[in-house]
Amino acid sequence: MADRAPSDSPSGTLARPRRSDATRAAILTAARDRFAADGYERATIRAIARDAGIDPSMVMRYYGNKEGLFVAATEIDLRMPDLTAVDRDGLGERLVRHFLDVWEHDERLTGMVRVAVTVEAGAERLRAVFRDQLAPVIAAVCPVPDEAPVRAALIGSQIIGMAMARYVVRIPPAAGLGHDEVVAWLAPTVQRYLMAERP
Amino acid sequence: MADRAPSDSPSGTLARPRRSDATRAAILTAARDRFAADGYERATIRAIARDAGIDPSMVMRYYGNKEGLFVAATEIDLRMPDLTAVDRDGLGERLVRHFLDVWEHDERLTGMVRVAVTVEAGAERLRAVFRDQLAPVIAAVCPVPDEAPVRAALIGSQIIGMAMARYVVRIPPAAGLGHDEVVAWLAPTVQRYLMAERP
DNA sequence: CTGGCATGTCAACAGGTGTTGGCCTACGAT
DNA sequence: ATCGTAGGCCAACACCTGTTGACATGCCAG
Numbered sequence: 533m534a535d536r537a538p539s540d541s542p543s544g545t546l547a548r549p550r551r552s553d554a555t556r557a558a559i560l561t562a563a564r565d566r567f568a569a570d571g572y573e574r575a576t577i578r579a580i581a582r583d584a585g586i587d588p589s590m591v592m593r594y595y596g597n598k599e600g601l602f603v604a605a606t607e608i609d610l611r612m613p614d615l616t617a618v619d620r621d622g623l624g625e626r627l628v629r630h631f632l633d634v635w636e637h638d639e640r641l642t643g644m645v646r647v648a649v650t651v652e653a654g655a656e657r658l659r660a661v662f663r664d665q666l667a668p669v670i671a672a673v674c675p676v677p678d679e680a681p682v683r684a685a686l687i688g689s690q691i692i693g694m695a696m697a698r699y700v701v702r703i704p705p706a707a708g709l710g711h712d713e714v715v716a717w718l719a720p721t722v723q724r725y726l727m728a729e730r731p
Numbered sequence: 732m733a734d735r736a737p738s739d740s741p742s743g744t745l746a747r748p749r750r751s752d753a754t755r756a757a758i759l760t761a762a763r764d765r766f767a768a769d770g771y772e773r774a775t776i777r778a779i780a781r782d783a784g785i786d787p788s789m790v791m792r793y794y795g796n797k798e799g800l801f802v803a804a805t806e807i808d809l810r811m812p813d814l815t816a817v818d819r820d821g822l823g824e825r826l827v828r829h830f831l832d833v834w835e836h837d838e839r840l841t842g843m844v845r846v847a848v849t850v851e852a853g854a855e856r857l858r859a860v861f862r863d864q865l866a867p868v869i870a871a872v873c874p875v876p877d878e879a880p881v882r883a884a885l886i887g888s889q890i891i892g893m894a895m896a897r898y899v900v901r902i903p904p905a906a907g908l909g910h911d912e913v914v915a916w917l918a919p920t921v922q923r924y925l926m927a928e929r930p
Numbered sequence: 931c932t933g934g935c936a937t938g939t940c941a942a943c944a945g946g947t948g949t950t951g952g953c954c955t956a957c958g959a960t
Numbered sequence: 961a962t963c964g965t966a967g968g969c970c971a972a973c974a975c976c977t978g979t980t981g982a983c984a985t986g987c988c989a990g
Binding site: 571573574645646648649650655658659662681682684685686688689690691692693694696697700701702703704705706709713716717720721724725731 | 770772773844845847848849854857858861880881883884885887888889890891892893895896899900901902903904905908912915916919920923924930
Binding site: 751 | 966967968969970
């Protein structure tokens with residue numbers, strides 16, 4: 533029972549900075565790296581603490597338990613662009629290029645996939661990203677907004693599948709493709725999932 | 732140093748049946764279930780042994796160590812059909828329907844994906860399936876056989892992505908689709924990855 | 931200056947892990 | 961009938977896990 537009140541944003545809206553913010557940030561950074569690299573089980577609290585240069589018990593103090601740390605460390609922001617300003621025929625390409633870009637600049641995504649497969653809290657995270665970040669953007673440009681969840685799921689399935697092939701499992705032919713090749717192959721798929729009338 | 736010689740096929744080519752074949756089979760069955768349900772780390776040898784109704788040390792005796800057990804328990808057979816006998820325009824549908832069927836009748840596939848994401852031996856397994864089972868069948872019907880690995884990787888990315896969405900992460904809109912709907916959406920994609928000329 | 935509290939360390943707990951070696955049992959070839 | 965050996969169980973090892981509580985320290989408000 534120490535400081536349970538301000539457990540949300542590290543440097544949040546109006547909360548004045550705490551003396552421990554640097555430590556909290558170090559923990560989160562280390563946790564992100566470990567979760568992404570090793571998955572949930574193998575990313576031990578001790579290893580994370582060691583990376584952050586502090587004692588394991590600090591992790592417990594600030595994040596309650598391992599799952600709390602995981603939740604705090606893996607807030608995902610897909611940084612979805614505004615698609616309503618994009619040429620209708622270029623949506624597929626725009627989306628694929630965006631995902632390639634995001635994926636290679638934020639190792640959290642690979643970590644999220646790794647964890648989503650293993651532990652329920654991770655799966656829920658991934659479902660939430662689909663529901664709250666991907667689907668709404670799709671709905672904004674989708675001919676029939678009601679179909680947005682299904683279309684988002686289809687698009688997501690192709691994106692996650694390619695991410696698995698390239699970044700997680702590293703299947704050679706997929707990992708070896710250049711950005712433009714991936715875009716050339718996947719863009720028409722995404723475009724169809726987005727715009728084609730329901731088959 | 733007990734019986735290291737016949738460590739291969741449980742009831743192999745010409746090896747006479749061993750008295751322990753039933754036990755070995757029980758271990759493998761239990762291991763498959765646990766690996767598929769829990770992933771590599773959470774599937775403990777003790778739990779597998781309990782399911783199989785034997786002592787944990789038997790697992791070690793017969794399969795050396797946990798990774799050996801994993802390798803033995805997760806031999807994947809995609810049961811790929813002969814595509815050369817299929818109508819050229821129906822290849823996409825044939826493939827998607829086949830994968831849906833295989834996936835829902837063999838929980839090992841979900842297990843393999845779960846493990847491939849976590850431990851290197853699992854990833855290698857998945858790569859081998861792509862290389863040895865998927866790519867050759869693709870090569871047999873692909874206009875330019877040299878492109879088979881890339882095309883197989885593309886097809887596999889969409890298949891694995893949909894499997895992730897439906898069976899692993901269980902994203903509601905994807906998991907709720909009927910077989911025919913999945914086929915209707917994915918078949919054109921696979922058909923294009925298979926047949927369309929390189930973009 | 932001083933007391934309170936956040937920050938941080940240390941050491942330990944209780945439980946679970948993969949793995950090992952010793953021992954008993956009973957089958958099957960001789 | 962006998963004896964080697966494969967099959968099986970038991971108990972333990974050494975280690976690692978998440979988690980906890982007691983104790984030191986130093987900042988900052990009063």
